[in-house]
Amino acid sequence: xxxxxxxxxxxxxxxxxxxxxxxxxxxxxxxxxxxxxxxxxxxxxxxxxxxxxxxxxxxxxxxxxxxxxxxxxxxxxxxxxxxxxxxxxxxxxxxxxxxxxxxxxxxxxxxxxxxxxxxxxxxxxxxxxxxxxxxxxxxxxxxxxxxxxxxxxxxxxxxxxxxxxxxxxxxxxxxxxxxxxxxxxxxxxxxxxxxxxxxxxxxxxxxxxxxxxxxxxxxxxxxxxxxxxxxxxxxxxxxxxxxxxxxxxxxxxxxxxxxxxxxxxxxxxxxxxxxxxxxxxxxxxxxxxxxxxxxxxxxxxxxxxxxxxxxxxxxxxxxxxxxxxxxxxxxxxxxxxxxxxxxxxxxxxxxxxxxxxxxxxxxxxxxxxxxxxxxxxxxxxxxxxxxxxxxxxxxxxxxxxxxxxxxxxxxxxxxxxxxxxxxxxxxxxxxxxxxxxx
Amino acid sequence: xxxxxxxxxxxxxxxxxxxxxxxxxxxxxxxxxxxxxxxxxxxxxxxxxxxxxxxxxxxxxxxxxxxxxxxxxxxxxxxxxxxxxxxxxxxxxxxxxxxxxxxxxxxxxxxxxxxxxxxxxxxxxxxxxxxxxxxxxxxxxxxxxxxxxxxxxxxxxxxxxxxxxxxxxxxxxxxxxxxxxxxxxxxxxxxxxxxxxxxxxxxxxxxxxxxxxxxxxxxxxxxxxxxxxxxxxxxxxxxxxxxxxxxxxxxxxxxxxxxxxxxxxxxxxxxxxxxxxxxxxx
Numbered sequence: 091x092x093x094x095x096x097x098x099x100x101x102x103x104x105x106x107x108x109x110x111x112x113x114x115x116x117x118x119x120x121x122x123x124x125x126x127x128x129x130x131x132x133x134x135x136x137x138x139x140x141x142x143x144x145x146x147x148x149x150x151x152x153x154x155x156x157x158x159x160x161x162x163x164x165x166x167x168x169x170x171x172x173x174x175x176x177x178x179x180x181x182x183x184x185x186x187x188x189x190x191x192x193x194x195x196x197x198x199x200x201x202x203x204x205x206x207x208x209x210x211x212x213x214x215x216x217x218x219x220x221x222x223x224x225x226x227x228x229x230x231x232x233x234x235x236x237x238x239x240x241x242x243x244x245x246x247x248x249x250x251x252x253x254x255x256x257x258x259x260x261x262x263x264x265x266x267x268x269x270x271x272x273x274x275x276x277x278x279x280x281x282x283x284x285x286x287x288x289x290x291x292x293x294x295x296x297x298x299x300x301x302x303x304x305x306x307x308x309x310x311x312x313x314x315x316x317x318x319x320x321x322x323x324x325x326x327x328x329x330x331x332x333x334x335x336x337x338x339x340x341x342x343x344x345x346x347x348x349x350x351x352x353x354x355x356x357x358x359x360x361x362x363x364x365x366x367x368x369x370x371x372x373x374x375x376x377x378x379x380x381x382x383x384x385x386x387x388x389x390x391x392x393x394x395x396x397x398x399x400x401x402x403x404x405x406x407x408x409x410x411x412x413x414x415x416x417x418x419x420x421x422x423x424x425x426x427x428x429x430x431x432x433x434x435x436x437x438x439x440x441x442x443x444x445x446x447x448x449x450x451x452x453x454x455x456x457x458x459x460x461x462x463x464x465x466x467x468x469x470x471x472x473x474x475x476x477x478x479x480x481x482x483x484x485x486x487x488x489x490x491x492x493x494x495x496x497x498x499x500x501x502x503x504x505x506x507x508x509x510x511x512x513x514x515x516x517x518x519x520x521x522x523x524x525x526x527x528x
Numbered sequence: 529x530x531x532x533x534x535x536x537x538x539x540x541x542x543x544x545x546x547x548x549x550x551x552x553x554x555x556x557x558x559x560x561x562x563x564x565x566x567x568x569x570x571x572x573x574x575x576x577x578x579x580x581x582x583x584x585x586x587x588x589x590x591x592x593x594x595x596x597x598x599x600x601x602x603x604x605x606x607x608x609x610x611x612x613x614x615x616x617x618x619x620x621x622x623x624x625x626x627x628x629x630x631x632x633x634x635x636x637x638x639x640x641x642x643x644x645x646x647x648x649x650x651x652x653x654x655x656x657x658x659x660x661x662x663x664x665x666x667x668x669x670x671x672x673x674x675x676x677x678x679x680x681x682x683x684x685x686x687x688x689x690x691x692x693x694x695x696x697x698x699x700x701x702x703x704x705x706x707x708x709x710x711x712x713x714x715x716x717x718x719x720x721x722x723x724x725x726x727x728x729x730x731x732x733x734x735x736x737x738x739x740x741x742x743x744x745x746x747x748x749x750x751x752x753x754x755x756x757x758x759x760x761x762x763x764x765x766x767x768x769x770x771x772x773x774x775x776x777x778x779x780x781x782x783x784x785x786x787x788x789x790x791x792x793x794x795x796x797x798x799x800x801x802x803x804x805x806x807x808x809x810x
Contacts, residue, residue: 340616341616409653411649411651411653412655412656413614414611414614414647414649414653415649415653415654415655415716415719416655416665417611417614417642418609418642418646418647418649418720419642419643419646419666419669419719419720419723420640420641420642420643420666420669420670420723421639421665421669422639425669429665429669430655434656
């Protein structure tokens with residue numbers, strides 16, 4: 091602004107400047123609004139995809155948490171089970187329960203006298219029924235010779251039929267359940283001898299060829315054992331490495347090189363670690379195949395860079411004034427680190443560790459290389475027992491042809507996701523609780 | 529460091545008397561020298577930060593370092609308890625002696641040195657622990673206290689000497705960071721004197737404080753000099769004039785002038801000192 095009296099020309103120029111400024115401001119606000127919309131759209135898209143994923147998994151997996159049972163009149167025929175009448179537990183344990191079961195089935199299912207009919211009848215129920223009968227007899231030998239109505243597990247096909255996954259209107263040749271079985275099932279349904287109960291088997295057994303007997307306990311225990319090894323190896327080593335690099339190491343070309351390589355290691359595809367584990371741990375050191383101890387070692391290698399990077403970031407975030415205060419008090423460097431820096435960095439280190447563990451929990455590829463993909467029906471009892479882990483179990487079931495494994499796959503994914511969400515939630519809570527105390 | 533006396537009073541009786549009577553300016557010359565620096569050069573990489581600094585710091589007096597930002601006064605201060613050792617690229621030449629022993633000698637343990645030469649920093653930096661633990665930390669790591677009653681007494685004595693006891697005695701378990709800025713700084717001073725150092729270095733201890741808190745710290749400094757030798761770096765010339773008996777003026781890494789505070793402020797010899805004190809640069 092000048093002191094020259096305003097004339098038309100300057101007035102004009104001022105007006106033009108003003109309109110230009112106004113236009114510029116409008117444009118800036120428009121750009122900001124547009125930018126916000128893009129951000130919002132991106133978030134909505136991400137949320138939408140997440141929702142689709144979760145809904146499809148949950149809707150496919152929920153039926154696996156229930157199972158179908160049939161009430162059968164089981165004839166504990168004395169002739170089959172205890173021909174001598176000795177009631178000797180050793181003999182009872184290995185008696186012919188299958189014969190007794192077949193007799194019961196013949197009575198229950200008219201038309202099961204033929205070979206084909208017998209197979210159909212047997213396929214109505216889970217093939218563990220003879221073992222259920224044996225356990226009942228061993229628990230109470232007085233039921234021998236009586237007939238008991240027992241709720242037994244149906245076969246996976248009948249389970250699918252009860253849940254409506256098998257279309258009853260399809261022609262018989264396209265259906266997993268033939269007309270005879272369908273007629274038996276409908277008769278049982280009318281007599282209210284079909285019920286749906288919570289599938290506790292899913293949480294109490296390991297893998298099985300029969301879908302109705304398959305569970306995830308083996309995989310969960312396998313995952314837990316593997317993660318314990320991973321944590322025991324990668325946490326101390328990772329934290330020590332981070333503390334040394336951050337607090338003690340001189341800053342020179344060598345430490346720079348190490349830093350670059352740690353960052354590179356974090357980007358190495360996980361299957362490479364699996365190959366390394368196969369070559370070194372199994373072939374060179376001869377450690378057991380399919381064992382959680384080897385899986386844990388491989389995953390520890392994979393998790394190390396994550397923990398080192400997170401720990402270094404946490405240590406860096408501790409203000410230097412704390413170190414100066416401690417050093418100025420005459421604390422040694424080790425005392426400075428262990429008394430002050432490390433406790434303050436611990437929440438960050440633990441958060442990084444939990445996220446690294448969550449990564450390891452969801453890892454499949456390296457474990458395939460060291461044989462944890464084997465079919466294992468026993469719940470592992472130790473670190474060297476053959477085992478599988480949750481994601482590998484999911485992979486195995488996704489590969490299985492039976493219809494009933496589809497829902498079990500999704501259910502296992504739900505269990506895995508639950509664990510992962512819980513771990514991440516814990517990490518978030520930890521961070522919230524200890525956020526910046528200085 | 530001849531006697532490791534940790535008692536409250538390590539001033540000889542006759543000295544005490546002299547202190548009371550003699551005018552401050554004259555007392556400086558009469559006092560024994562606590563810290564003697566000879567031709568100290570400090571390099572940060574290629575940067576020559578301090579050039580040939582030679583200075584004597586008298587015992588039981590407050591010595592102030594003044595000078596414009598970046599003049600090297602803090603760098604020199606940090607040489608006295610070897611805090612610069614923590615900086616990788618820092619290199620120190622020359623000789624700094626405390627009680628006639630070279631502190632950069634191989635036989636000197638840096639941890640013990642720092643217990644004898646305490647430090648108070650520019651920004652109050654209490655540990656994120658309780659007030660009690662802040663004070664007790666130093667004596668604990670140096671094995672100066674045994675048992676709870678011992679520690680309790682020591683904490684109380686240190687807080688009393690720092691003039692903080694009355695304000696915090698009912699909340700010793702609260703975190704040190706919950707105190708106000710001035711209280712935090714006095715807590716840091718209490719923490720420093722808890723290990724009974726002989727020298728206390730203060731790096732602009734009042735720069736983050738309001739005038740009232742500053743006044744309290746200055747009072748405290750004046751009381752503390754009976755038992756400790758104090759070196760203070762300050763940006764405030766009034767503060768230097770108020771609390772110190774000896775003043776050294778640094779400029780561009782050179783120790784331009786040193787002398788009795790009164791002389792420096794009333795009758796500076798060097799032109800640069802005069803310009804700085806009268807506010808013409810800095």
